[in-house]
Amino acid sequence: MTSEIIFYTNPMSRGRIVRWMLEELQVPYRTELLDYGPTMKSAEYLAINPMGKVPAIRHGETIVTESPAICAYLADAFPDAGLAPPVEHRGAYYRWLFFAAGPLEAAVTNRAFGLAPPEDKEAMVGYGNFSTVMQTLERAVEGDGYVAGETFSAADVYVGSHIAWGLQLDLIDKRSAFETYGARIEAREAYRRATALDDAAATTAEKR
Numbered sequence: 001m002t003s004e005i006i007f008y009t010n011p012m013s014r015g016r017i018v019r020w021m022l023e024e025l026q027v028p029y030r031t032e033l034l035d036y037g038p039t040m041k042s043a044e045y046l047a048i049n050p051m052g053k054v055p056a057i058r059h060g061e062t063i064v065t066e067s068p069a070i071c072a073y074l075a076d077a078f079p080d081a082g083l084a085p086p087v088e089h090r091g092a093y094y095r096w097l098f099f100a101a102g103p104l105e106a107a108v109t110n111r112a113f114g115l116a117p118p119e120d121k122e123a124m125v126g127y128g129n130f131s132t133v134m135q136t137l138e139r140a141v142e143g144d145g146y147v148a149g150e151t152f153s154a155a156d157v158y159v160g161s162h163i164a165w166g167l168q169l170d171l172i173d174k175r176s177a178f179e180t181y182g183a184r185i186e187a188r189e190a191y192r193r194a195t196a197l198d199d200a201a202a203t204t205a206e207k208r
Contacts, residue, residue: 003060005029008048010036011202015055017067017161019198021074021154023190025081029057033201068101068158075154083154093148096140097155100162103127104137108162108171134173137163141181152185160185 007022007029009015022029034040034054041052049056049065056065057074064073075084085093107127110116117125127133140147140159147155163182166172185191 006032006058008032008034008045008056008058009054010034010040011198011205013054014067014161016194016198017158018055018057018070018074020161020191020194021071021083021157023194023197024083024154024157024188025074025078026190027078027081031201033205035205066101067161068097071154071158072097082151083157085148085151085153089149093153093155096147096159099136099140100155100159103133104159104162107133108166112169112171134175137172138175138177142177152188156185 005022005027007015007018009019009031010033034045039045040054046052048058048063051065055067055070056063057070059073059077062073064070072084075081084090103126106125107130111130116130119129122128137159141163146152147159160182163172163178164186167174167178167182172178
């Protein structure tokens with residue numbers, strides 16, 4: 001596909017995940033920086049994302065919102081980048097991509113706000129309890145490979161971003177498996193480029 005990619009983001013948002021994904025693809029894209037508040041809630045942007053939040057992308061006539069969906073879409077739209085396994089080998093890829101979007105994010109968010117389900121109600125909560133989520137995540141990233149096998153994929157962009165932020169903000173356990181995996185993926189050139197671009201955009205925004 002050769003249509004232009006327009007990337008709607010704010011450098012202090014989950015848009016950093018999508019920026020990293022775009023840098024992994026090494027395809028041209030145009031960035032539209034949105035401020036929190038009136039800009040994200042404008043009628044023009046609500047036509048892109050009725051939630052009034054970032055990130056979002058427009059690729060030709062296709063609009064995609066929600067970070068894991070954007071990562072999965074881009075991996076499929078640009079197969080030459082090799083960021084999605086063959087369809088017959090996507091079990092672990094889908095599993096960990098959506099584990100991070102569901103149980104992991106819910107458990108970490110609740111912990112950030114000092115919330116936890118009562119033990120007798122854990123079966124009613126999608127993630128059960130924080131300890132179970134951490135044990136499951138540890139099994140996903142331990143060893144020398146990646147979450148979907150021996151090859152880096154879009155699932156690593158999404159899972160890895162959650163681990164990096166969780167460690168930085170003390171919202172996940174500082175286990176050696178997380179730190180080793182996090183250091184390995186943060187050493188990627190695309191991650192470094194994306195981080196530099198967003199850090200520069202954040203600095204510019206602060207000076208305005």
